[in-house]
Amino acid sequence: MNTSQGQLREYMLQHRDKIVNEWLDAALQTYPEDGAKFFKEQKDQFANPVGATFSRELNNIFGELLRETSSQQLPDSVDAIVRIRAVQEFSPSQALQVFTVLKDVLRAQLDKPVQEHGWQAEYRALEDKVDQLSMLAVDIYVKCKEKMWELRVRQAQERVSYLLRKYAGVDVRDSGRGDPFSEDTAQD
Amino acid sequence: MANPPSTDTVVKSIDYTMPRTDWMEDIPPQFIPNNYSNPAKPDQLEYFFGYKGAKEWLPTHEDWQLPENWQEIIYEGFRERLEKYRSLKVFMDICVRCGACADKCHYFIGSGDPKNMPVLRAELLRSIYRKDFTTVGRILGKLSGGRKLTKEVIKEWYMYFYQCTECRRCSLFCPYGIDTAEITMLARELLNLVGIQTDWIMAPVINSFNVGNHIGIPPHTFKDIVDFMVDDIEELTGKRIDPPINKKGAEILFIPPSGDYFADPGTYTFMGYLMLFHELGLDYTLSTYAAEGGNFGLFTSHEAMKRLNAKMYAEAQRLGVKWILGGECGHMWRVVNQYMDTLNGPADFLEVPRSPITGTVFQNASSTKMVHITEFTADLIRNNVLNLDPSRNDNKRVTYHDSCNPARAMGLFEEPRYVINNVCNHFYEMPEQTIRERTFCCGSGAGLNNDEFMEMRMRGGMPRANAVKQVHDQYDVNMLACICAIDRVVFPPLMDYWVPGVDVTGVHELVANALVMRGEKERETDLRGEPLPGKEG
Amino acid sequence: MNALYALIMVLALVIIPLLGAGAAGWHVLFGVIVPYLAFIAFVLGFIYRVVLWGRSAVPFKIPTTAGQQQSFPWIRRSRIDNPSTRAGVVVRMILEVLLFRSLFRNARVRLFREGPQLSYGSSKFLWLGALAFHVSFFVILARHMRFFTEPVPVLFNWMETLDGIMQVGVPTLFATEIVILLALAYLLLRRLIDSKLRYISLPTDYFALFLLFAIVISGVLMRYFLRVDIVDIKTLSMGLIQLQPEVPDSVGVMFYTHLFLVCSLLVYFPWSKLMHLAGVFFSPTRNLPNDNRMRRHVNPWNYPVKVHTYEEWENEYRDKLKEAGIPVEKE
Incomplete structure (x- = not known):
């Protein structure tokens, strides 16, 4: 088995552009056709932040999957995508479909070479990684939603924050803005 | 327990692809x-x-x-x-x-x-x-x-x-x-x-109509708030100021958006107005009747807009002022610039605005008789009448968001930039296709800044946030300046979600930080109570 | 599907003259009566629509400001993109109408490092395609004036010479004919291929394109392939314009087809989006100066509304005001 170790990885590196592109297509399939097309074709990162983020970060994530141990880049990249999905009109499962479809994409792209060369073991390991990726995405998704509620509450207070501070002695500034999950994702 | 659906079935159940139909x-x-x-x-x-x-x-x-x-x-x-x-x-x-x-x-x-x-x-x-x-x-x-x-x-x-x-x-x-x-x-x-x-449009409309601001804060509370701010300013500068309220015969009526006097960070901008006016010795007055520059009528109907806007000229006439000065507010300026004179003018009981400090006549407001505060302040700075120490803002790396209405319904681009550049040393523009006339909206204008709409707003504001992120990553920008009260309320959560580490400010908060007032004590902090650069010790 | 409906409708319009003027030989109907009726319908319809727009009030001055306002002498104002004078508005409109300035704005975006610039290309193409179509349409229209003038003014002759400057083929190939076909093809293809465009396109959008296509193609066929007698056509057109219609025998069915399609366009024009030709001049976000605070705009139907007067307001808050030490009108 050891001899074949790394060969699938080599294969995937060689076909990286194609696989990532298929993945991007599958991920954007979750949008209405016109939107998906816009996201894919408009290359300006400011005119099209969604598409730019997707194509950049999916590629990064793919790179991370091919590494022995992933780096901080992985949660950052997943975060960038999940943050967008969490505020678009998707149910949780729909939102995370970006990651679950990767399995289908990989199957379609890799089944043949895996069968041919007997890379099954490495392939299973890869699938495990995709599962872990999806789990990571779930964690981040939940945090994004929590963040949303926090923002709602905070905004309701901040609308009259000066009054709260002066009349009720409640300083909503103290509760600390900033990212609740930057602490655990930002450090290396 | 039922089996959870496989990925495959979930995928199939959510085909978002547009049907080929019309x-x-x-x-x-x-x-x-x-x-x-x-x-x-x-x-x-x-x-x-x-x-x-x-x-x-x-x-x-x-x-x-x-x-x-x-x-x-x-x-x-x-x-x-x-x-x-x-x-x-x-x-x-x-x-x-x-x-x-x-x-x-x-x-x-x-x-x-x-x-x-x-x-x-x-x-x-x-x-x-x-x-x-x-x-x-x-x-x-x-x-x-x-x-x-x-x-x-x-x-x-x-x-x-x-x-x-x-x-x-x-x-x-x-x-x-x-x-x-x-x-x-x-x-x-x-x-x-x-x-x-919608409720969030109707409630502010009714409050503005009845009381004079969109939250419905009664006039005596408004007075209290101003008093609190006077205390805060005294603590900061050692100077006690006395902002006039409903003062008859003042030269200028000043109308801010109401968000600036009850919501952070707008409150600091409001203090900024008060400090500036005091330093100038300006003969002005606030009003508790026309205490709202914002006009949610614009998001309701032309008639509602007129009903709310009527207060401005009516109050100017009652108080006998010469002209009106308007605060930092986006859609208020759409109404003032493109509608007010037509709706409730002609304001022939007012005079063509003339800055009592510099003598500059604001010819561009000769009929409506209302001047934007960044126009007013830009003129002050141009004529060198303010003592400014921009280094007090050195801990702020600032970018500027052109609010939609002053941008595309007025063309107010250079005045705020001129002011910012004179009160800050670190100013960075966002990418050019996202500013000035092509500015991206905050995503919460036109009465959409309600709590239940938060997720949608995050979505709509993403293009703007994305451009902020660019200057945040590239230049360490940590402050987003704007001239709109809705911006000041909706950008904090938007930034918090997309670009943590970027705070929001009005332009006149920056002005007040840099403004060296006569006889003030040495300041230790900025308006927010954060230590000034070099005083972090 | 929408495109198909439109295509069928245009094909029907092609078949009518083929049968009527061709098979049945109703030359007077197709050569005289239909053109007169179409022309009248066009003129009346056009006037009707414009008058209708004109009758709607302009209650507010709402220009879209695309540049720095006029404020201080030391701030450079944008005289065209944010005009504060009539002259500025005129220049803005001219640039808008002749050069499609707003569409061009699409293409002015600076390119960023992210990959190929496909969509910038396409938005530039929209501007270019639209401009190419409109300019060649205008030149072709002007060239046709030679059929309605005797002697032909020198301007039209120049135009024709210029258009045929490539000196290719007999008769000389006109550049505008190639350009207009390419432009139409581009405008059609982007509607069919770009899913965004396909989604927003209505049958009428395709109808206009197919109709124009049919007109150009019939014209090209007549000029290069199914040669018709120009002298006879001029006899007919001059007769029409001098109100002494005369129908020569040998003008050929392709001419009647061309003419009938043009008549269809004339009739259709005032009732369709093609009226943007006139409508652009009525657009309040473009044809008004941003001098709102300098010159008051009058709303013809401005009416008094119920307001909350200071007096009412003070009555509600008098006690509180006095308590807070805020001056009041009535003690």
Whole structure:
């Protein structure tokens, strides 16, 4: 088995552009056709932040999957995508479909070479990684939603924050803005 | 326990790909919690519009409790507005669907929902127009793009005309200048006629009308707030100031957006105004009657806008001031610049504004007689009458967001930049296709800045946040300056979600930080109580 | 599907003259009566629509400001993109109408590092395609004036010479004919291929394109392939314009087809989006100066509204005001 170790990885590196592109297509399939097309074709990162983020970060994530141990880049990249999905009109499962479809994409792209060369073991390991990726995405998704509620509450207070501070002695500034999950994702 | 569905079935169950059918045959819009603004309450509608017979309803309900003759009401209202507004009539007729606007809307960019393409948003109304108001449409019906006015259409209108922030970005790119803001305003008027309105627009409208600000803070509380601010300013500078309220015979009436005196960080901007005026020895007054520059009437109907705006001139006349100075507020300036004089003028009881400090005559406001505070301050700085120490803002790396209305309904680009550049040493522009006339909306304008709409706002504001992120990453920008009270309320959560580490400020907060007042004590902190650069010790 | 409806309708319009003027030989109907009726319909319809727009009020001055306002002498104002004078508005309109300035704005976006610039290309193409179509349409229209003038003014002759400057083929190939076909093809293809455009396009959008296509193609066929007698055509057109219609025998069915399609366009024009030709001049976001605060705009139907007067307001808050030490009108 050891001899074949790394060969699938080599294969995937060689076909990286194609696989990532298929993945991007599958991920954007979750949008209405016109939107998906816009996201894919408009290359300006400011005119099209969604598409730019997707194509950049999916590629990064793919790179991370091919590494022995992933780096901080992985949660950052997943975060960038999940943050967008969490505020678009998707149910949780729909939102995370970006990651679950990767399995289908990989199957379609890799089944043949895996069968041919007997890379099954490495392939299973890869699938495990995709599962872990999806789990990571779930964690981040939940945090994004929590963040949303926090923002709602905070905004309701901040609308009259000066009054709260002066009349009720409640300083909503103290509760600390900033990212609740930057602490655990930002450090290396 | 049932087996969880496999990935595959989930994938298959959510095919978002647009069916090949016409957009007109699309399924009616799906209202789910958090994708709509809550509707107005019947008593609000009855109180403000004298609208009788309204009932409670929710967008998720099947029955929206429309009046029995709702079609007739819409039809009549439409006909009337086609005669009253050439904009509407021309915009209904001349769109060629070239698609230039399609990807210019921040809501489309953020969501990918095709009905957020400005052209299609307008077609929601245009299709009814064609069917009922054009000869060809009556004959050809669907072939010429007409469709019947059904209850589903009303629901669709509610969905999409309340996903438009009236920012006018699309109108910039349209070869015929078709302005979706105008179409949205009139579509909302039509919805209004059948009792469809949002709570977050109606409540501020009524509060502004009755009390004088959108939260409904009574005048004595306003006085308290100003007193609190005076205390805060004294603590900061050692100087006790005494802002005049409802003072007859003052030279200038100053009208801020009300958000600036009860919500952070607008409060610091408000303190900034007060400090500046005091330092100048300006003969001005605040008013508790006309205490709201913002005008949610703009998001309701032209009539509501007029009813709220009337207070400004009325109060200026009562107090006998010479001219009016307006605070940092976005849509307030759309109203002041493009509507006020027409609605409630002529203001011939006022004088052409002239800065008592520099003698500059504001010829560009010679008829409306109202000056924007950044115009006023830019003139002060130009004439070197302020003692400024920009290094006090050295811990702030600032970028500037052009608020939609002062940008595309006024052209106020250089004045605020001039002010910022004179009070800060670190200023960085966002990418050029996202600023000035091409500025991206905050995503929460036109009455969409309510709590239940938060997720949608995050989406709509994403293009703006994304551009902020660019300067945050590249130049370590940590402060987003703006001249709009809605911006100051909605950007903090937007930044918090997309670009943590960027705070929000009004331009006059920066001015006040840099402003060296005569006889002030050595400042240790900025207006927010954060240590000044070099005093962190 | 929408495109198909439109295509069928245009094909029907092609078949009518083929049968009527060709098979049945109703030359007077297709050569005289239909053109007169179409022309009258066009003129009346056009006036009707313009008058209708003109009758709608302009209650507010709402220009879209695309540049720096006029404020201080030391701040450079944008005289064209944010005009504060009539002259500025005129220049803005001219640039808008002749050069499609707003559409061009699409293309002015600076390119960023992210990959190929496909969509910028396409938005530039929209501007270019639209401009190419409109300019060649205008030149072709002007060239046709030679059929309605005797002697032909020198301007039209120049135009024709210029248009045929490539000196290719007999008769000389006109550049505009190639350009207009390419431009139309581009405008059609983007509607069919770009899913965004396909989604927003109505049958009428395709109808206009197919109709124009049919007109150009019939014209090209007549000029290069199914040669018709120009002298006879001029006899007919001059007769029409001098109100002494005369129908020569040998003008050929292709001419009647061309003429009938043009008549269809004339009739259709005032009732369609093609009226953007006139409508652009009525657009309040473009044809008004941003001098709102300098010159008051009058709303013809401005009416008094119910306001909350200071007096009412003070009555509600008098006690509180006095308590807080805020001056009041009535003690």
